[in-house]
Structures are given as structure tokens and as C-alpha cells.
Amino acid sequence: MEIIGEITERAAEVLGGYQLVTEHDLRDVITDMIERLGSQTAVARELGVSVVYLNDVLHGKRGLGMKLAEGLGWEKIEIYRRK
DSSP states (O other): OHHHHHHHHHHOEEETTEEEOOHHHHHHHHHHHHHHHSSHHHHHHHHTSOHHHHHHHHTTSSOOOHHHHHHTTOOOOOOOOOO
């Protein structure tokens, strides 16, 4: 996706060959998709998730899960760092 390329250039941190983006960055990608495709329904259909779930993610009521991340071409991982 062209939009993800723009996000990675703008906001990704490259560590050991991996590009990391935040959940907020991926929400921006979804928002751009909604503008491009015309509706949350169209985006939900394309990503294989329900409209209710997509709306909840966009409004911060639910976290971005593996299925949605994969639909955007990303893999969801958890990382930890030393304080």
C-alpha cells in the first residue's frame, strides 16, 4: 500500500531490519483508506473486519488486533524494553 510506505517514511523506527509503527500510525492509514474508498463499510469489507470493530478501533475503544494489522500488511507484535 502506498499509504503505508508514506507512514513508514514519516514515523517508522528501523531496528534490526524491522520497521515498527504505532497503533496510532495504523489508525492514520485506516483514516486515509476511508477517505480514499469513501466509507468505513468499504474499508471494513476490504480488511475483513466488522464495521463496528473498525469504528471502535478508530475511536480508541478497542485495540488494533492481529487480523486488522494483517489486513493492513503488518504483523502485530509486543515488545518490551528495560527501564
